[in-house]
Amino acid sequence: MFSAAVRRSTEGRHRDAERATFLGDLVGGKLPLAGYAGMVAQHHHIYAVLEEAAAVMRTDPVAGAFVHDGLTRLPALEADLVALLGPGWRDQAPASAATLRYADRLREVCFDWPGGFVAHHYTRYLGDLSGGQYIASAVRKGYGTTATSFYVFDGIGSPAQFKTHYREALDAAPWSADERRRIVDEVLIAYELNIAVLEDLGREFSAGQAA
Ligand code: HEM
Incomplete structure (x- = not known):
């Protein structure tokens, strides 16, 4: 099963992402609220590109199966940023260097390579x-x-069931063995990019990390 292979091939990098100092500090309640706001701001830069790609890919015969209106995060991110930073949030939420690299990669692979789009879509939404x-x-x-x-997905039904269907769609997609390998490689890149974004956030907001 391709879905199981993706998960297995990337679980080491998932562990690294999960263990990022910034995330540990965030869930431990150790950051200033500005640290959380900083992460939301980086997400905004990333999802702006990812969801622009989704608008293009929704008519693709293969990648289109993964696009779902209930996943769209940009309006929620904007609402969260208004609540956290006020109406002038755009001026207070610049992209970090790692976020700019992430957005560049999304532009490079998500607009004309359906498998690349799915790799990045999977890594973020799942x-x-x-x-x-x-x-x-x-x-x-x-x-x-x-x-x-x-984090509130009102439009997709049960998250557990949604993930099951998503994995079934990964298994059903008509990708060759070679294409599947390319997609796994792109998921690994997606994890690297996410880890780098978390490291930038850690340098800015986690205590004890060198600036
Ligand atoms: C506090 C940090 C995190 C925790 C505790 C965590 C926990 C988990 C857990 C428990 C699952 C399995 C869910 C299931 O099987 O239904 C999961 C899946 C997943 N996580 Fe994380 N995660 C964290 C951070 C991240 C980050 C930073 C990313 C990437 C940006 C990520 C990407 C994924 C993906 C893509 C899956 C789906 C794997 C699959 O079933 O194919 N996670 N995570």
Whole structure:
């Protein structure tokens, strides 16, 4: 099963992402609220490109099966940023160097390579529907903020069932063995890019990390 192969081939990098100092500090309630806001701002830069690609890929015969309106995060990110930083949030939320690299990669592979789009789509949305749910409840408890609508997926039904269907779609896609390998490689790149974004955030907001 391709879905199981993707998961297996990337679980080491998932562990590294999960263990990022910044995320540990975030869920441990150790950051200033500005640290959480900083992460939401980076997500905004990333999802702006990912969801622009989704608008293009929704008519693709293969990648289109993964695009779902209920996943769209950009309006939720904007609402969270208004709540966290106020109406002038755009001026207070610049992309970090790692976020710019991530956005560049998305532009490079998500607009004319359906498998590349799915690799990045999978890494973000399945993560948001998994560990993301845990992060959201930790943020609500630890920071007393409800600006967590990014993690609320009202339009997809049960997240567990959605993930099951998503994995079935990965298994059903007509990719050759070679294409499947390329997609796994791109998921690994997606994890690297996410880890780098978390490292930038850690340098800015986690105590004890060199600036
Ligand atoms: C606090 C940090 C995190 C925790 C506790 C966490 C936890 C989890 C758990 C428990 C699952 C399995 C869910 C299931 O099988 O239904 C999962 C899946 C996943 N996570 Fe994370 N995660 C974290 C961070 C991340 C990050 C930073 C990313 C990438 C940006 C990510 C991407 C994914 C993906 C793509 C899956 C789906 C794997 C698959 O079943 O194919 N996670 N996560």
